[in-house]
Amino acid sequence: MSFYVTTPIYYVNAAPHLGHAYSTIACDVMARHMRQRGEDVFFLTGTDEHGEPVALAAEREGVTPQELVDRNAPRFRDLMPQLNVSNDFFIRTTDPEHQAKVQEVLARIRDNGHVYEGVYEGWYCPRCADFKTDAEAGEDNTCPIHRTPLVREKEDNYFFRLSAFQDDLLRLFDEQPDFVMPRHRYNEARAFIESGLQDVSLSRSTFTWGVPVPWDSSHVFYVWFDALLNYYSALSYARPGEDLTDRFWPAQYHVIGKDILKFHTVFWPAMLLAAGLALPEHVFVHGFLLMSSGPSKAGGEGPELVKMSKSMGNVLDPFAIIDEFGADALRYYCMRDVSFGQDGEVSTARFAVLYESELANDFGNLASRTIAMVHRYRGGTVPSGEPDRTLAPEIDALVGEVCALLDRADLTGALEAIWLRVRRLNRYVEEQAPWVLAKDEARADELDRVLVSLAEGLRVLAVVLHPWIPASSEKLLATLGAPELDLDGARLTAGRLGAVDKLEPLFPKPK
Ligand SMILES: [Zn+2]
Helix, strand or coil: CCEEECCCCCCCCCCHHHHHHHHHHHHHHHHHHHHHHEEEEEEEEEEEECCHHHHHHHHHHCCHHHHHHHHHHHHHHHHHHHCCCCCEEEEECCCCCHHHHHHHHHHHHHHHCCCEEEEEEEEEECCCCCCEECCCCHHHHHHCCCCCCEEEEEEEEEEEEEEHHHHHHHHHHHHCCEEEEEHHHHHHHHHHHHHCCCECCCCCCCCCCEECCCCCCEECCCCCHHHHHHHHHHHHCCCCCCHHHHCCCCCCCCEEEEEHHHHHHHHHHHHHHHHCCCCEEEEEEEEEEECCCCCCCCCCHHHHEEEHHHHCCCCCHHHHHHHHHHHHHHHHHHHHHHHCCCEEEHHHHHHHHHHHHHHHHHHHHHHHHHHHHHHHHHEECCCCCCCCCCCCHHCHHHHHHHHHHHHHCCCHHHHHHHHHHHHHHHHHHHHHHHHCCCCCCHHHHHHHHHHHHHHHHHHHHHHCCCCHHHHHHHHHHHHHHCCCCCHCCCCCCCCCCCEECCCCCCCCCCC
């Protein structure tokens, strides 16, 4: 089976921030998990590089748009190893192969009768690169997201006949109730469609930084149509000399933030229908990580929550966390503290609490004391006896649970299921008190069973946790002498482990 997962492509004007890291980490967890199941996985991320905001920024800086994007794109490409993500390709929408594919697909949409020429007049937010209907425009014609004035635009455009796809889209939503996940986002997208779809601009003619419209050189494609097609175009050239489209299209998951819901759940499926291409299985819409803006105001109101994004100027620096605690700590925290799919508050204080209580204490200490006991009581070799039968059912059920949860992209629920077992093994240590067994030679078999159960349990946890904390997982599995990551092996088994190494703390206290 193939599994294709995509992040949104990141707008190249911005500096990477926690929001980018969040989407990317989530996709990486899904991709790594599916590889552990033996699926044929392709994981795509990249940068969105066209559009008016780039042209304007380049003009302000006195460079060409190409120079600007060439300078900024590496900040996102370099983000991937910093987060320890395993993307299979990094697409840039200025790649010539992408641009050619955009022209090919949009020409087909025109040939299929879904494009016409007209005049656009209405509101536009240059920062969103999005046209706003009168209903969407905020107070005094400001952008509801940026709170900056909207621009009144009047220009010759080619239009995409979105309105013609209203019934098709409603049928799609009926037939594929998990096309948009989670459910409240499905409802939001559906309500947007039911409110009545208007045709949308497919091209712009007031600037030139975009993919040229092949049938009219005075236009470039509207940046969203160019950007959305990255998910499709990348497969045709990600591997030199090979076309992966048949192998991976359609995507299983597009993971996006809620601010780009309309484009992915309405425009994108309509475009694919218009081009005669297969639709993705799921668009998963995650929430925003929210940050308290500071001390509460006088008058006793709670702290104000604001969207954490560069354009709002309230940024939690994920790089500081990576520098001090490592990428695993950031990855774990992002997936753990806010239920994936919901909005939720994050803070450095909560990060510190979870790092210490869960990573350092629950899991890190379980690993340290288990390995230490194998060295202290059995000379560094895991005994060969059978694991404890009272423990096996609960530990062995974990893989099935995690797979079922990941099938619904419940990345937070899966961590909770795993943590139930982390806590179970910690209780097991206290219940069995191996330090007492070790004092009684007659109970050597019991001690063997406890040690093999703990070491095997630890191995299972390290395998299942790998997608969230890959570096720590690999370090622990190497220490155990069992580097295999496939989920089939994530069960308590006898005789799999032998000599173990020493283990430095997996999640050390900050310096
Ligand atoms: Zn805006």
